Amino acid sequence: MPTTFRIKRFNPESESPQPYFQEYELETEQSDTVLDALIKIRESVDDSLTLRCSCRGAICGSCGMRINGHAALACKTKVVSLESPDGTVQVEPMNNMPVIKDLVTDMDGFWDKIRQVQPWLQPAGPKPEAEYIASPESMNHLTGVMGCIMCGACVSDCAALEVDHQFIGPAALAKAYRFVADPRDGASPSRLLALNTPGGMWDCTRCMECIEVCPKEVGAMDRIMDLRAKGIDQGMPSTCGSRHAEVFADLIEHKGRLDEPLLAMRTFGLKNIGQMLSFLPMTLRALVRGKLPRSGPLHRAIPGIDRIRRLFRHTRNLP
């Protein structure tokens, strides 16, 4: 059965450059990837269909695009694996970056953000005569992030970037982690400090889109969480983000469950009283509707809280 490919096209040199969808019908084979299909279209139907591609084996990172609404590498996506009720495969350029032509996006902004994290090793002391000594585990662990091929899929589907282009984004943060977690790098404190700012590591909304779409299992968001944990560990100046995590843990230790009003108050703190007050209208409405959560002494700990507290203590004693 032929598959219909619904491809978003854009020709900046046309008289009125507007994106539009064009459909192509194509017989595909069991083994065909979306890239194979696009190349067949380009070679046998319409050579003006424009995309980047090179290695065909998910290592060069050229063919990032959105397939049925999610970013992916065309070369790693089998046509038969795509579930689509009407038998069409929709192909669009990546999101969160400008389109140059058809499926080709402008990645200059992507690279500017990578540059922002000073993506090169900044060793602490003088170079050793031979290699740096490093544990096999530490280097094995880094292969996870070093496997990033900079295809842009995570950035394309990032929900935080969608609403705020100032956010540094998942790819750059994963790249930063690659150095922060490198035992040879001496600049971790300053790297973390630089990311502890608006638009930095706390602006991730933890939606996991980047984890889901990554073709190389880099797990950018998990790396962002690792950065946050390391930042808290190193005693970075607190932010609403870090206080939120710390207070959250603290409340669970004391009550076994959340005390939402207390969480908000302690997260904002006195410095951000204005922001907290901005929630007043909502709070009042909740009060009227009888759904203002109990707090403080009125909000009891769960039965069996003693055991939860002991679990916290045992965990602290772990290596």
Added chain:
Amino acid sequence: MTTAYTFDILVLGAGLAGMRAALAAHEGGAKVAILTKVHPVRSHSNAAQGGINAALTDRGDTWEDHAFDTVKGSDFLGDQDAIEILAEEAGQDILALEHMGVIFNRNDEGRLGTRRFGGQKRARTFFVSDFTGQAILHVLYEQILKANLPVFEEWFATSVVRDNDGRCAGVVAFEIRSGQFAFVKAKAVIIAAGGLGRVFEPSTNAMICTGDGMAIAYRAGAPLMDMEMVQYHPTTLKGKGLLITEAARGEGAYLINGDGERFMEQYAPNMMELASRDVVSRAEQIEINEGRGINGCVLLDCRNLGKRLIQERLGQIFEEAKTFANIDLTEEPIPIRPGMHYNMGGIKTDVDGRCWDIQGKWEGVTGLFAAGETACLSLHGGNRLGANSLLDTVVFGRRAGACAAAYAQSVEEPRVSDSVSDKGQKMVQEFLKRKANTDTVAAIRLDLGTTMNKHLGVFRDLEGMEAAQAHLPALRDRWSRVAIQDKGQVFNTSLVQGLELSMMLDCAETIVLGALTRTESRGAHFRTDYIQRDDESWLKHILVYHNSKGLPRMDYLPVRITQWEPQVRVY
């Protein structure tokens, strides 16, 4: 409109060799820029999986052993002075990469760990899981960012420019994104534009590997050498021909035929699966040809390696097998076959990357340098050892960059009119104006690729090669008339592919010519009509010079032997 940029040194290509050269030239005090048709991290160095060789003396290895393995691997066609430099300087370059930040695998003491690779008696291959090329490529790009070197990203070079004295003066190129041409003037140009894999179909090579660097140097007057030496990798996937790393065998995987036999016992009783690539590929092809294969393949069996090792050290091919062959490597052997992988030949250079000879024994282009797969020293001779190509790029990339920096300080600015780029612009405009016919660039390319694979593959003979040679003019003729539908200026990939095809046709011509000329079997060049190695007549390199008016001109250079006389080659 004429645009011009001026640098001391322009590096063409941003793979390992190009970026290493640019860094060395920068350290040498030169004003250097890189021009590349894809973003640096998209370069094909990415695809190198298994590792990078070096004999580290503090590990009890010696560079002489590494050099000898390389000489033997080359079937004694490699130039031994160059091989000695490669082996001797390997250690310092591995450490330099480590210091830059490459996350090489560590042993239990936290020092660099090694794995075994083909054609070598010792484990001296340093690696990052099975994506060593990518891991190094990204680190070199980090260093480019650190040095803040200008990079012309997604620019396509159409020609090397020479001034009135014949010296290299820069390149003409256009920005793919805008279609605008420019003359990038430079006292020295380092070509590090990679290989020509796409001349063959299938190939392990990326779609960008179209021999552009070789072709424009060749057209500018630099000779190509050892072009007949084309490596078929023993383990590639059926279909698109994707690579399965030699590291699988290095870690202990077996090859078996359709009858379940470890057939390498018959061909290389000592080294078995880790004999050199030409030997293993031929063995597989014989098994397949004699009916002991399965659907045109033999099997690579990784099951004995265990899940954990596969996950930690062969993760990429695990994914690859799952995605592209629907096979779980830990549970099932995977069908593989020999596939075109690498060209040992390229632009003739000396050991400092110079494409001209100060001793005057061969001609070339003064001010032009080359490094990496584009270049031919000759280091790999008739057959390259696995994990020597990454080493080649960093050692000779560095040397070319350093030498080019010194050279640039010693010469005047080239004097060439900026309008030299107008010619390139005109050529492209004429190409775009062609009237449509039924032929396509893709069809011609496919015809070329299958012809080359059929006649210039693992086994060659006079009849087949002559058929290929006879077919090339027809393909050229078709190229001269073919038209593309996309007439735009912005990101016209059809235009780029059209130009690449003309480059590939030039490369193909030199491969066929070299192969027909070499009437012996040596390394990857195996002729069923001349099955013996013939040191008497052929311990020499074939050089091919471009001739715009007719057949290319041929010349020869003797193999440079320092300490290892040719001997019978068994594994």
Added chain:
Amino acid sequence: MKYAFFPGCVSKGGCPELYQSVMQVYPQLGIELEEMATASCTGAGVLQEKDLRLGDILNAHTLALAEQQGLPIMTICSTCQGVMSQANHRFTSNPEYLAEINTVLAEEGLTYRGTTRVKHFVWILIEDVGEQKIRQSVKHPLTGLRAAPFYGCYLQRPSEALGFDETPARAKSLETVIDLLGAEVVDFPGKTRCCGLPLLTINQPNSLKMVAHHTSDAKEYGADLMVTPCPLCHLNLDGLQSKAAKQNGMEIDLPILHLPQLLGLAMGMDPKALGLNRNLVSTGSVLDKIGVSQLLSKRS
């Protein structure tokens, strides 16, 4: 069909109407529940920002309690579900890690063998309760009502931990249920995106942009309401919708229902018993559309 019930903090805090409505509907579906009173909060992915292993230990504790009871866990919150699924996935795919976690549980005389299944209510509906039983329980089909599903990130990603490979129907579970209730599914681009709640205290404007974006989008696609299986999404989409609308210069007023609230309406239950009066964006338009307001006024 008996489950260890893990209600989660928010159904007993900021969204009491969720707890209230689920208590109304579950007996109609042949479900039995035993509430896990001594289980702690999952950490909601927030505690995990500080210390992932600590979060895993807390969840291993919860999973071990259910294992002792011999019951699968039922959650009513996408976030609780996702966080526990992820922890469980780490345990079952890495026995060494589970052993490390068990050394801590051992101090409390507990151990977790990795056998507990954790299921969100919406998965239980399609996998355990089944189409027939749901159809039978519908007394007041929601014909003509256009409902936009909003899953919450944790019920969609990472798909591996959520078991989508083995049970692909989970990815569309909410649509399936909406359909069974007689309502019309409004498919819109935001249905699997982020509600913005995790950013609320960190970057309020960004968080509210997400709220405004998704609710207005759903409305533009013709939705009468949005339905969510996640009380955290509800906090943002419902609680902060008017603030988000103001910030972005829009008028939205899209009712946001908890899944059991929608289910209860289809079962013909009293809106007040389902806590619909507690939703901050008025749900009156929904009741009007399905004719429940008229019924109520007749009754009174």
